Amino acid sequence: MRTTPRLDETHSEHVPAPTPAADSNGATPRDAIPPDDNGWSDDSLLRRVLCPQTLISFGLAAAIVAFMLTRFDLDLRAVLSEMRHANPLYLGLAFASYYGAFGFRAARWRSLLESAEIRPPDGESLPGLPGLSAIFVLSWFANCIVPAKLGDAYRGFLLKQRARTSFSGALGTIFAERLVDLATLAALLVGSGFVVFGRHLPRTITSWMFFAAGLAVLMVAGLLFIVRFRHRLRALVPTRLRHHYVRIEEGVIGSFGSVPTVLGLTAIIWLLEGVRLYFVSMAVGAGVSIAAALFVALLASLLTVVPVTPAGLGFVELGIVGALTLFGVFHQTAASVALLDRVVAYWSVIAVGAVLYLITRWRWR
16 A cells, blocks of 8 residues: 655645745655645635626626527527426436435545545544535535636535545545546447447537547546656646645545546446436437437536536537437427426536535534
8 A cells, every 4th residue: 555644734824834845755844834725715615706707607608508599599488388397207316316426426536535545634534425425516516606617626625624634635536536537438428429329420429529538548648647757747846836736646646546446436427427317308208318318418528628617507508409409309309408407417506505505614614
């Protein structure tokens, strides 16, 4: 088992710490580490929501949705009527599939944290699956209300706040998690694409499949580059930032101690994404197969890679409608599926996350 020196993070974020001298490995003394939470605090999420960049991103999302309505010549009243008459049983199953996946996400992250030896001080244990699931919901909530996937950093801050772990180390495990997510998404997207289209792949779909595969290969190559030249890269990082970089690096590389478990959980998570969209499509009678629903759900998730709007708002809806029409789904029904799916996987997260934010903020204080 790899051993990593434990680094204390108990310095107050309001008192600047002197820049410590790094050793030959880029590490710094235990008692000289400044806080590494990137300025996060209990109120920083609210400040980021009200900043001009966030407001502009929501305006862009609204413009994209308006473009979708005009591009496909949609009757908004008819779309909303179809949504109101959706089968509640299938919608309930969609909600169960979506929120059930948080348990698997929490289990996977716990495996990554344990492999990277990201633990609380004084021999304490990491939060259990309910606690990590709550942190996940809160990070998804943050991703839904601020752009640039800042919810990932917020997740690292919440774990540090809850369990006093290393923020940078936790951020490294989140990078590793994203890498596994993208690699698995690319594999499943290509596989499901060939299942539903066979050899007659539309040119647009082929382009997205190449994009997903290329991005996954690029990230894996980047990881291998970091592993191969880790000591040289440490030397290039400024001294005042080196301890943060080392922690992130160790978090990323150390996460891959239980690859079969992580890959298995990741496959389940992505399959549940497809199951959710399948139930939503069944709720309005879209009549798509489970393989087609998986492909559309994966394509929608790929669109969130571009962190221009919160959780891909606008881009995802447009992508779902465009993809469903390739399977012969009428534009109006495709729009109903897209908007209902976002009720499940976006708007409900804002509602649930807001309540959970208030509860956990009071309890964890």
